[in-house]
Amino acid sequence: MEAVLEVRDLKVQFFTYGGVVQALDSVSFKVNEGETLGLVGETGCGKSVTALSTLRLVPPPGRIVEGGIFLKGENLLEKTEGEMRKIRGCTIAMIFQDPTSSLNPLFTVGYQIAEPFIYHQDLKKKEAQKSAVQLLESMHIPDAERRAKNYPHEFSGGMRQRIMVAMALACNPSLLIADEPTTNLDVTIQAQLLELMKEIQRKHHTSILWISHNLGVVAEMCDRVAVMYAGNIVEIGDVKTILCEPAHPYTRMLKECVPTANQKKGELTVIPGNVPNLISPPTGCRFNPRCRETIDLCRREKPEMVELEPGHFVSCWKYPRKSEKTGSGDD
Amino acid sequence: MTDRMIEVTGLKKYFQVRQFLKKPSYVHAVDNVDFFIDKGQTLGIAGESGCGKTTLARCTLQLIKPDAGSIKFDGKPMGSKRRDLKEFRRRTALVFQDPSSSLDPRMTIADVVGEPLAINGIAHGEEREARILELLKSVGLELDHMYRYPHEFSGGQKQRIAIARALAVNPGLVLLDEPTSALDVSVQAQVLNLLDNLQKNLGLTYMLISHDLNTVRHISHRIAIMYLGKIVEYGSDTAVFESAMHPYTRALLSANPLPDPTVKKARIILKGDVPSPINPPPGCRFHPRCPSRMPICEKEDPKYLEVEKEHFVACHLYD
Amino acid sequence: MRSIQEILSSTYRIWRARIKPRLKELRLSLYIVRKSPLALIGLGIITAFLVIAVLGDFLAPYKPLAVDITNRLQPPSVQHFFGTDEFGRDVFSRLLSGAKYSIQTGVVVLAIAIPLGSILGAIAGYFGGKYDEVIMRITDVFLAFPSLILAMAVSAALGPSLQNVMLSLIVVWWPAYARLVRGQALSVRENAYIEAARSMGASRVRIIFQHILPNSISPVIVRATLEMGMVIIWAAGLSFLGFGAQPPSPEWGRLITEGRIYIFQAWWITAFPGLAILLVVLGFNLLGDGLRDILDPKLRRVIEVR
Numbered sequence: 030m031e032a033v034l035e036v037r038d039l040k041v042q043f044f045t046y047g048g049v050v051q052a053l054d055s056v057s058f059k060v061n062e063g064e065t066l067g068l069v070g071e072t073g074c075g076k077s078v079t080a081l082s083t084l085r086l087v088p089p090p091g092r093i094v095e096g097g098i099f100l101k102g103e104n105l106l107e108k109t110e111g112e113m114r115k116i117r118g119c120t121i122a123m124i125f126q127d128p129t130s131s132l133n134p135l136f137t138v139g140y141q142i143a144e145p146f147i148y149h150q151d152l153k154k155k156e157a158q159k160s161a162v163q164l165l166e167s168m169h170i171p172d173a174e175r176r177a178k179n180y181p182h183e184f185s186g187g188m189r190q191r192i193m194v195a196m197a198l199a200c201n202p203s204l205l206i207a208d209e210p211t212t213n214l215d216v217t218i219q220a221q222l223l224e225l226m227k228e229i230q231r232k233h234h235t236s237i238l239w240i241s242h243n244l245g246v247v248a249e250m251c252d253r254v255a256v257m258y259a260g261n262i263v264e265i266g267d268v269k270t271i272l273c274e275p276a277h278p279y280t281r282m283l284k285e286c287v288p289t290a291n292q293k294k295g296e297l298t299v300i301p302g303n304v305p306n307l308i309s310p311p312t313g314c315r316f317n318p319r320c321r322e323t324i325d326l327c328r329r330e331k332p333e334m335v336e337l338e339p340g341h342f343v344s345c346w347k348y349p350r351k352s353e354k355t356g357s358g359d360d
Numbered sequence: 361m362t363d364r365m366i367e368v369t370g371l372k373k374y375f376q377v378r379q380f381l382k383k384p385s386y387v388h389a390v391d392n393v394d395f396f397i398d399k400g401q402t403l404g405i406a407g408e409s410g411c412g413k414t415t416l417a418r419c420t421l422q423l424i425k426p427d428a429g430s431i432k433f434d435g436k437p438m439g440s441k442r443r444d445l446k447e448f449r450r451r452t453a454l455v456f457q458d459p460s461s462s463l464d465p466r467m468t469i470a471d472v473v474g475e476p477l478a479i480n481g482i483a484h485g486e487e488r489e490a491r492i493l494e495l496l497k498s499v500g501l502e503l504d505h506m507y508r509y510p511h512e513f514s515g516g517q518k519q520r521i522a523i524a525r526a527l528a529v530n531p532g533l534v535l536l537d538e539p540t541s542a543l544d545v546s547v548q549a550q551v552l553n554l555l556d557n558l559q560k561n562l563g564l565t566y567m568l569i570s571h572d573l574n575t576v577r578h579i580s581h582r583i584a585i586m587y588l589g590k591i592v593e594y595g596s597d598t599a600v601f602e603s604a605m606h607p608y609t610r611a612l613l614s615a616n617p618l619p620d621p622t623v624k625k626a627r628i629i630l631k632g633d634v635p636s637p638i639n640p641p642p643g644c645r646f647h648p649r650c651p652s653r654m655p656i657c658e659k660e661d662p663k664y665l666e667v668e669k670e671h672f673v674a675c676h677l678y679d
Numbered sequence: 680m681r682s683i684q685e686i687l688s689s690t691y692r693i694w695r696a697r698i699k700p701r702l703k704e705l706r707l708s709l710y711i712v713r714k715s716p717l718a719l720i721g722l723g724i725i726t727a728f729l730v731i732a733v734l735g736d737f738l739a740p741y742k743p744l745a746v747d748i749t750n751r752l753q754p755p756s757v758q759h760f761f762g763t764d765e766f767g768r769d770v771f772s773r774l775l776s777g778a779k780y781s782i783q784t785g786v787v788v789l790a791i792a793i794p795l796g797s798i799l800g801a802i803a804g805y806f807g808g809k810y811d812e813v814i815m816r817i818t819d820v821f822l823a824f825p826s827l828i829l830a831m832a833v834s835a836a837l838g839p840s841l842q843n844v845m846l847s848l849i850v851v852w853w854p855a856y857a858r859l860v861r862g863q864a865l866s867v868r869e870n871a872y873i874e875a876a877r878s879m880g881a882s883r884v885r886i887i888f889q890h891i892l893p894n895s896i897s898p899v900i901v902r903a904t905l906e907m908g909m910v911i912i913w914a915a916g917l918s919f920l921g922f923g924a925q926p927p928s929p930e931w932g933r934l935i936t937e938g939r940i941y942i943f944q945a946w947w948i949t950a951f952p953g954l955a956i957l958l959v960v961l962g963f964n965l966l967g968d969g970l971r972d973i974l975d976p977k978l979r980r981v982i983e984v985r
Contacts, residue, residue, distance in 0.1 A: 046710070071544040185633045186409075215408035215571065217630045220615035224629055242545055245574075245617030268621045286549035288578035290601060290616050291623075296556070297549035297578075303514060304544075423878055449880030462871035466893040476879045525875075 031101070033203050033236040034060040034083065034121075039096035041078055041087060048308035052078045052091065054260040054315075057334070060204065065230065065237040067251030067268065069244065069283075073304045074257040076240045080206045083238075084121060085113050101203065119149040122197035126209040128189035132181040138165075138192050139177030145199035164195040168225065187218035191225065198229065206238045211246060223249050244287055248272055253340075256280045259305050259315040262334075266341035276343045278322045314346065322347060364435070365533050365565040366420065367396040371429035373412075373419050377638055387637045389415040390426070391589035394664070397533070397582070402559065402566040404580030404597070406573055406612070408634050411586040413569045417535050420567065421452055434532065450480055453526035457538035459518035463510040469496070469521055470506045476528040495524040499554060516547030520554065527558070536568045540575055552578060573616045577601055585609045588637055588645040591664065595671035605673045607652045644676065652677060718969020724962030732778040739772035743929045752945045762947035764938065770948055774955055777929035780841060781959070784914040785907045788848045793903055795849070796856025801891045803857065804864025806883075815861070818854035826851045830913065834922035841930065844914055844923035852910070856899060863895035870894075905967035908960035915956055931956055 037057050043050035053075045060066045068076045081087050083098055085105060098105040100120065105113070117123075125131045133141060139161050146157035158177070165173035168191040181189055190210060197205055207226075211219040223246065229235060239250050247254055248268060255265040256277065264277040275281045285298035302319040305311055311318050317327040324346060332346045373390040389412045397403040405413045419426040422438070422445065431438040433448060453476075456462035463472050474492045477483050483491050493503060499520040510518055519539060526534055536555070540548040556579060558564060570576050576583060583600040585593045585608065593606040604610045611628040618625075630649045635641065641648050647657040656676050664674040713719070731738065741759075747767030755762045761770035803814040821829070833847035867873065868891065876886050917923045918932025926933065931952045938948030 071546060187633060215634055216573065216612060216615045217408060218634065219617075220627065220629055223617075224627075243617070244619030248619050248621040249617045272619055272621055283545065284619065286546050287619060288549075288552065288574040289618055290573040290577045290613065291618055293577055293597065296553055299550050299553060300546040303516075421878060423874065446880055449878065452878070454875060454878040456871040456875065458871055462875050464872040464876075464890055464894070467889075475876070475881070479879050479881050479885070522875075 031062055032059040032099075033062050033101060034238065035097075035099040036079070036083070037097045037099070039079070039082060039098065040094045041075075041082055041091060042094050043091040045090055045308075050091075050307045051310055052260055052307060053082070054310075055096070056257075056260070056262055058255050058262060058265060060236050060238055061253075062203075062236055063230070063234045064252040065239050065250055067247040067254040068238060068240045068257060069242065069247055069254055070257035071242055071304060073259070073307070075260040076257055077208055079257075080123065080208050080238065080240055083204075083206065084117050084123060086117075115149065118145050118197075118202075119200040120202055121204045121206065122200070122202040123206040123208065124190070124193045124197050124210050126212050128186060128193050128213075129181070131193055132189060134181055137178050137180055138184070141181075142177070142192065142196050142199060145196060149200045160199070161195075164199060165192070168192070168195050185218075187214055187221060190214060190218075190222055194222075194225070194229070198233070198235075201233060202235065204236050204238065206240070208240045209242070212241070212243070219246070226250065244272060244284065256283070259310060260307060261315055261331075261344065263316065263345065264341075264343045266338075270338075270341050276337055276341070276348065277345050278320050278347070279316050282321070314344075363398050364396050365399045365401075365433070366567075367432040368420060369394050369430050369432075371416065371419055371431075372427045373415050373424065374427055385638060388589045388640055389637060390419060393429075393586075393589075393591055395584055395591065395594065397565055397567060399532070399565055400559070400563045401581040402568055402579050404568045404570065404576035404583045405586060406570060406576045406583060407586035408571060408612075410588065410634055410637050412589040412637065413586050414537065416586070417537055417567065417569050421454060421535055422448065423454075450476075450529050451532045452535065453529075453531040453533075454535045455519070455522050455526050455537065455539050458542050459515055459522055460510070460542075462522050463518055465510055468507050468509060469501075469513075472510070472521060473525045473528060476525060480529055482529060491528075495527055496521075498527070498558070499524045514547070515543050516550055519543060519547075519551050523551075523554065523558070527562070530562075531564070533565045533567065536566055536570075538570050538572075539568075541570070541572065548575070555579060573601075573612065585612065588635060588640050590645065590674060591672075592646065592675065593671075593673050595668075599668065599671045603671075605667060605671070605678060606675050607650050607677075608646050611649075611651070644674075715969050715972060717965045718972070721962045721965025721967075721969060724958055725966055728778065728959050728962065729782065731775055732782040735775040735778050739769075739775045741769035741772040743768065743773045743776035744927055745769070745772075752941065754945070755947055761951045762945065764945070764948045765941060770934070770951055773929035773934060774931070774952055777931050777934060777952075778955075780924060780928070780930040781911045781914065781956075784841065784845055784848070785910045787845050788852060788910050788914075789903055789907060792849045792852040793856050793899060796853035796858075797860045797892060797895070797899060798887075799853075800857035800860030800862075801864045801887050801895060804861040804895075805868050805887060805891050811861070814857065818857050821850070821854040822858075827913070827916070830917060831920065831922060834917055839922050839925060841914075841918070841924045841928070844917045847917070847922075848910060848913060852906075856902075859898055859902065860892075860895045863898060864891050867891055867894045901967055901971040904970050905964060908963035908967075911963075912956060912960055 039053055039056045041053040043052055056075070056079060058066065068079065070076050078087065078091070082093055087093060093106060100116070139158055142161035142164055143154070143157035146152045146160050147154065152160065162173050162177050165177055170176055170188060170191060184192065211222055214222060227250070230237060239247070241247050251268045253265065253267050254271040255262050256271065256279065257263065258279050264271060264275065264280050271280060272284065275284060282298055282300045286300060288294055288297060300319055305315060305318070313329050314327045314332050317323045320327065326346050332344045333350055334342050334344045335348050335350050336342050337348055371390055371393045375387040375389055376384050377387055378384045393416060395403065405416065407413050415424065418424045420431065438444060438448065470492050473495055474488055477488050477491065493506065496502065496505060501517065501520060501524070513521065539555070540551050543551060552575065555566070559566060566579070568576060568580055577597055580597050583595065583597050584591045585600065585606065587608050593600055593604065593609045600609060601613065604613055611630050614625055614628045628651060632649050643659045644657040644662050647653050650657065654676060662674045662676045662679065664672055665678065667673050667678045745768060750763050750767040751765055753759055753763045759769050759771065761774060764770055799814050803811040830847045830851045833850050834843055837843040837846060873886060873890055876890055914923060915932030915935070918930050919936045921936070924930035924933045926937070934952035935949050938945070942949050
């Protein structure tokens with residue numbers, strides 16, 4: 030299967046007054062065609078930075094220091110800014126957590142959805158507006174033609190999110206990056222949006238990189254999941270394995286510390302300590318100070334990514350390297 | 361002596377909305393709500409945005425003046441006398457959603473946690489410092505932290521400081537307004553465990569407001585589901601979560617994603633948006649989105665009835 | 680009774696708990712200041728000015744009021760650094776001696792106008808409603824007058840003296856701070872910690888003084904530093920016009936007005952006091968800019984090290 034996006038050994042650092050923040054430490058993963066890869070982790074693990082790096086939108090003082098980002102085989106890090114602008118919003122599109130600040134309050138919704146059509150596909154204004162209305166209809170927004178003339182503040186949060194999805198899909202992107210798009214939505218509205226996203230994926234065969242800290246949403250939406258901690262991917266595999274039989278201690282503890290509505294748990298597992306300071310991260314495996322299964326080796330050396338089963342990769346000394354070949358997402 | 365920490369009947373709160381050149385209309389934020397909480401128990405109030413749970417919480421704590429209804433606190437009806445209010449304030453506490461803005465950034469932690477003591481004139485000088493240290497230790501913090509400022513702490517630590525402050529004068533009732541929504545997943549677990557332990561050790565009564573059904577299920581003994589200002593279902597946590605009766609509760613539970621991809625659910629996807637409380641639909645407020653709508657639902661507001669033992673529903677299906 | 684050892688150790692612990700965390704903040708502040716050489720220049724000027732103001736009379740080589748007709752209108756020389764005026768008085772000494780009036784005026788005016796304005800602004804912002812309306816309309820009335828004219832009118836009504844100039848400047852200055860603090864209060868009161876204080880039973884007075892005012896004070900400090908220069912210039916201006924200090928006071932505004940007539944024959948009588956005012960105001964402006972940068976929380980966090 031051809032990979033739409035391949036990230037190889039990506040290293041991103043932020044050069045701040047307090048020191049150099051090692052935000053991403055050799056991150057590698059693939060998003061295959063037509064599938065949804067979930068990127069799961071807590072605040073500060075680097076998931077948003079990963080998404081922004083893909084679009085080369087890492088804000089200063091951050092910089093991509095090493096690595097490669099390949100979109101259908103082409104290295105995005107070698108492109109000029111002009112070429113990147115053509116890609117953003119067209120081949121790779123992104124939707125964000127807060128629709129309110131992602132939509133310009135001064136322009137009508139129809140105008141904003143038409144923008145990518147005019148900019149990327151060189152459509153005339155009238156045609157672009159028609160396409161915009163069509164897109165709104167496919168987002169199940171009732172009375173689309175009239176509503177295209179409304180302003181963002183006249184819509185509810187869930188609708189604004191759908192408008193943002195519409196804008197992202199205008200040029201039928203190969204890759205859609207969704208950065209916590211449902212975190213601010215009510216549960217029933219979230220369910221609507223998830224249904225919509227699944228429908229889109231079925232129709233257009235779009236690949237999605239879905240970023241979330243909510244394991245439930247990930248279980249709903251994703252085919253494969255990558256778990257991140259402190260700038261590293263610690264485990265990657267298909268959704269059933271990761272959520273039902275996780276191998277990495279962090280993934281296990283993450284699962285155990287989340288309460289669920291279908292069954293009352295006793296005392297929740299607590300991951301002791303705090304997320305590490307990425308200016309001086311722990312030596313060896315970055316999770317070792319908080320891991321309940323840590324051994325001496327964990328403090329000295331960073332574990333490599335090992336393929337436990339086909340498609341299931343872990344980076345943990347509990348699973349030492351068996352063969353010469355290591356990789357991540359290699360089929 | 362009563363078993364009930366707080367008992368609220370007929371609570372109503374309307375806000376006036378003045379739109380340009382139109383007659384003022386009213387937002388029925390809380391519309392005739394009854395509930396009670398037993399001592400040492402937790403009532404979880406769940407619902408989506410606009411359902412009125414935040415307003416209900418603030419009316420219960422008398423931070424907003426309700427338009428109608430009566431509140432009985434520890435058996436005593438709440439009057440409007442200043443002395444009563446001061447006593448009420450001493451025996452109730454509030455933990456907010458956003459730990460960053462609930463602590464005054466210009467005050468040291470010692471001052472923050474000690475403020476209730478200062479306001480009530482309890483413990484001075486060394487005695488107060490000792491009490492503050494005791495409170496900090498009970499939530500897992502140290503002497504080193506006492507004279508630092510809130511911005512030097514993480515979200516989870518700040519929330520624990522807020523909890524320490526809430527406990528300062530030994531409250532009976534603690535209102536928890538989305539206490540873990542702004543926190544990371546692993547930190548949520550710490551705070552939830554802490555709240556659980558404190559409740560067991562100190563016999564606290566909690567009123568929890570949350571939109572996250574998982575959190576609500578975890579620490580509540582009783583649950584109330586709110587929709588557009590009314591409680592549509594109320595019962596024990598097993599009753600509401602496992603034998604939900606109201607169609608909205610059912611939809612809410614089915615929409616709540618679970619971290620297990622093998623569970624196949626029959627999804628009930630509600631159409632339309634969470635409605636605005638400014639013009640609630642006539643009859644049953646849920647009827648425009650209800651999959652089990654009947655003709656009577658558009659005309660008559662269903663009564664709030666006890667359908668099973670201690671399990672209340674407001675729905676025409678159970679009239 | 681606690682033993683000496685206990686007292687010492689608890690003192691040490693608290694000292695360590697309070698001071699150590701402040702050191703990091705201090706280092707960051709100094710770093711920002713170092714990066715801004717202009718602020719340092721401003722600080723230098725102000726410090727020099729303060730030293731002169733305090734020690735002026737001691738540093739002056741001649742008595743500021745010492746008349747010496749034989750030496751009138753002498754240009755700057757080794758004996759008289761800034762020359763002499765029409766009465767033979769040493770301009771340099773008069774300058775040094777007059778510095779204190781400017782600083783006094785600046786400090787007194789701001790020390791009264793700022794608290795007055797701030798408290799009223801906090802009340803207006805926090806309570807809203809009628810309080811807000813009344814207080815804001817009063818400030819509107821004051822702000823409707825062109826400020827200099829208002830100051831002159833008040834001075835004229837009260838009679839010419841430095842004290843009355845201070846009073847008139849207070850009258851002119853407080854409304855701007857009321858506005859400023861009101862704006863801050865409006866946003867501060869939306870914070871959860873205010874609601875927390877109410878839920879604990881805090882009195883309104885407590886909320887205003889413990890919570891609203893301390894959190895509204897940042898822009899006030901910046902503005903006060905920047906405006907100190909303005910107050911000094913205005914006081915000098917009013918004195919220049921005859922409203923303030925009266926002869927033979929060596930207040931800088933007076934020095935300028937007394938030298939006005941001789942500006943073509945003896946430029947030094949007016950020029951040096953004028954330069955002095957310019958430098959001092961510049962110093963405060965530079966310092967104020969630097970202070971604003973230090974206090975800006977966003978700037979503090981995102982500073983790139985190349």
